[in-house]
Amino acid sequence: MRIEFERSGGFANIRVAGAVDTESLPPQEAQALSDLVNKLDFFALPSVIPSVTGGADRFQYTLTVEDEGRRHTVELPESAATGDFANLIGSLTALARRGS
Amino acid sequence: MTHHNPLECIIPPYVVEKVAQNGTPAQKEWARRTILQSAQIRGQRQAVADMTQRGQRMAAPARDCTVFDCGTGTDLPGTRVRGEGDPACNDPNLPDIDEAFDGATLTYDFYKDIYGRNSIDGQGLPLVSSVNFGINYENAFWDGTQMAYGRGHEALPPAERLFNRFTIDLSVIGHELTHGVVQYEAGLVYFQQAGALNESFADVFGSLVRQYKLNQTAAEADWIIGKGLFSSNINGVGIRSMKEPGTAYNDPLIGKDPQPGHMNDYVNTSQDQGGVHINSGIPNHAFYVVSRELGGKAWEKAGKIWYVALCDKLTRVSQFTDAARLTHEAAGELYGKGSLEQKAVETGWKEVGLPVSASEGDKVDLSGCTRLVGGLAVLLLGLVGKRALTRKK
Incomplete structure (x- = not known):
């Protein structure tokens, strides 16, 4: 499974982006990521998840997952990134930072 | 009387905004009208709400700032740590509590003393700020009801830090609070050019609050937004420069400040809500030039003009x-x-490639006259026609 991740916006608007192939990760970390993707039912999500609140200076995320010939991209605002989404984005941000 | 179109009620605003971005010219025009119409409906609701509240409140409430601590969680507002009348924390390990409190009170006082505005909504709305939001959270935001600030990377080992705490500069606090003011006034949609204007107003008044605190003239001010937010590992003075957009930082780790200061360099992008933090450099620089031209304290005239236009x-x-x-x-x-x-x-708008014709004002008057003359002609024709009909009887 390959996951692409991008963050934009926020007060400082410093872009954070990265891609991870779960095969290149330690097995436990790889399993944790694919578990999160499956729990979110990622391939069934709409391509744009709307903001549930107003406000300003929040982050905007774009996630793309490729797995077994399927590819799907989801764009979502920080306000919608709760629960498993928050965990997935947290892991990917940490990985993107490690890679930079 | 409001024409009520049921179709427009069931289309979520983000869809309309996507159409405004990606549609054909005709679709874009539809989207523009739809957004404008819902804005008018919202305005009517707001006007009614304002009147109701005015009737209920006998005396204008006084300043009411409170700071909460999220304890690195993301549930707002968190635990109350300081309010009006409470002593300062004076804890060197938790400077953000006092910074958020002082910043909110200074911004409230700025709006009250200079523009006669009582808080974010003009009616004494209590100001809620939360600090210590999230883990290593490198951001500050307005969530539609309150301000929230991360501690940046201050909990990480010094060599790994990119960002300091987001309360470190008064311009950030003035910026976030102004997003609230924009929400209650023009209500600029947070997308593309309207969103970049929303951002720019937040930067303008964020900068003015700090200039007011330091009693600086336009020439003395640095016009930097988010000064000192970067750690010493990053080559940058702050996040944005209103004086010279695109020059605030340039660093191998995070790249270069992408802000344009002229329409020739306008950035089309889907990131960052259509570049709201990027293209804000253009109106930001226009405001700087106006202030430079006028000299003296920028909040007195340039700020007043911008404030009246916003409201x-x-x-x-x-x-x-x-x-x-x-x-x-x-x-x-x-x-x-x-x-x-x-x-x-x-001069300000001309320098960023958005010239306002000197006769723009006169043109508006002329069209007003034309309408008046046209209206009178219709009225006369109507009267003549009516007489003609009466005679025929």
């Missing part, structure tokens, strides 16, 4: 050319047509 003239869907035209109009009303102040506004 009385701009709408949810205003674009850069609208902001240019409407600040020019506001300057004419406040200081006179052809005044030095109005000429400074012309």
